[in-house]
Amino acid sequence: MELAPRLDLMNWLTGQGLTGASENDLVRGFCERCRAGGLDVSRSIVFIDTLHPIFEGRGFRWSDIETNEADSFEYGSTSEGDSAKNWRRSTFFHMLENGYDEMLIDLADRGSLDFSMIDELAEKGHRHFLCFVHRFGEAGTIGQMDCLYSYWTTRRAEGFSEKGLAALRDLVPVLGLAIKSAAHVDIARTLGRVYLGRDASEQVMRGRISRGVTERIKAVLWFSDLRGSTSISESIAPDEIIPFLNDYAQASIDAVHDAGGDVLKLIGDGVLAMFTGPDMALAKRSALRAEHHFRKNISVLNARRGADGRPVTTAYVGLHIGEVFYGNIGSEDRLDFTVVGPAVNEVSRIASMCRSVDRELLASSAFRDGLDAAGRGYLVSTGRFALRGIGHAQDLYTLDPAVAADEVVTGRYERYLAG
Incomplete structure (x- = not known):
């Protein structure tokens, strides 16, 4: 040459x-x-x-x-x-x-x-x-x-x-x-x-790295955590704790991503995610689709872990909607690109209430109210509750038990989620 x-x-x-x-x-x-x-x-x-x-x-x-x-x-x-x-x-x-x-x-x-x-x-x-x-x-x-x-x-x-x-x-x-x-x-x-999540990563890579640069957005919020994770962690060998958390985090994150959501933060065994878009009704349906897939993922995971003699669990999910600030929060040399605002605190409180009412899913009244008639029909009231640290009581909703108990209703619900 x-x-x-x-x-x-x-x-x-x-x-x-x-x-x-x-x-x-x-x-x-x-x-x-x-x-x-x-x-x-x-x-x-x-x-x-x-x-x-x-x-x-x-x-x-x-x-x-x-x-x-x-x-x-x-x-x-x-x-x-x-x-x-x-x-x-x-x-x-x-x-x-x-x-x-x-x-x-x-x-x-x-x-x-x-x-x-x-x-x-x-x-x-x-x-x-x-x-x-x-x-x-x-x-x-x-x-x-x-x-x-x-x-x-x-x-x-x-x-x-x-x-x-x-x-x-x-x-x-x-x-x-x-x-x-x-x-x-x-x-x-x-x-x-x-480490940041899909959308937050794109925001940072496009140059949004200045402290205090945030935008006010409306988002459907998801918070999930595991049932009995503390007692399980205390009962298993130390080298089993991280695989245990990883397995269930994978089940949650896969479900959120597959439904078009963004995972914002992992907090111990908790997952904070959001669903956004011009049509909040569609974002809510996406959140419900993610919750449904999460249950399926957990079922498959529990069968595999159970066959290996390893501990299994399930998870609580809280769903809410509200305005949040989305962007850089922190100091000049240590920032977190995340969401903050009262709605974030509220969705974590809603998820915590799942233990008290013994339901795996709870959604706020604001979440239910914005759904179409078909979607509202799948959510039933569990009562009115005052959430810790939240200044007002509200009705909370869970999935109609018929969705899990009746194959016809299950099929109809899945068709609704896919629509």
Whole structure:
């Protein structure tokens, strides 16, 4: 690859990195431009560890022929099981263990090398297998993201030429810098969603990070907490407490998200969420749909935990509607993007009343009043109550017992929620 196309490719990578191109687009564009510039790359995989609660990293593939492989993939922990065995057989593990930055294998003369991938690549007609490990400095490391790994192959009978090898040595670090930049954005968005919630994260990522910057919104509020969690936590082994809380938090959060809501805060075993939109009647129906799915999630979860001999429980849910302030609350160097206001205090009090009236769901009169006639018909009064710390008494409502007891009513209610 001559100097001019090499410089053009560097400029293209710089521009794409600055504009925020995706990793897939970067790898595909890079390989296509390499081939157009005379560098006969036949296959490439680039991967990078990340900071994510579920997987360890992401990888990106390109091939000069059509395959049924996905352009991108995610991989889990490489520290145990079959993944650990495969990782230890890789050229990259060998390079890290021996301090190598580059490794070139002639696939036609691989001898007794026992690295993963190389036999399959040779059978598919690739001749040279070139690996790079580009290490990051301590200041450039986030979590496990401390290296960029890549391999490149060619089908040329002579393998990569010296000019081709020199070009890749110059170009791959620039590609790596662009991919690292994109990975940083992915990490920031992931951390925002995981720790702030989906909508709050988007607000923060758009620049709403000044203290006191809030907006007054009308929202349907959800507060749920677990029944008997304190006594259960005291009766089980310490290392079982977090899995117990995680299982039921997952059941709640999945239900809220699937119904279009946003989880704002986890408070011990409690979950504060909201449902918004131009039509509050639809937002209320979404909250009821989330509550219904939550019960189903708990039923499945309890069956699984019960089969394993682990403690099970259920949950209380309070639903309310009101005006809240939504935005940044806190100090100059420690902010929380959340909702505050009397309605937030009220929904937590409503959820607490579930214990007193022995109902798993309680909704305020304000919540019920804004529903359509069909929705109001599914909620029945449990009486009038004065809530602790709230200056006025109000009627509270729960789901008509017929919804759980009568299959016909259950089906009708589910059709209503789906409407």
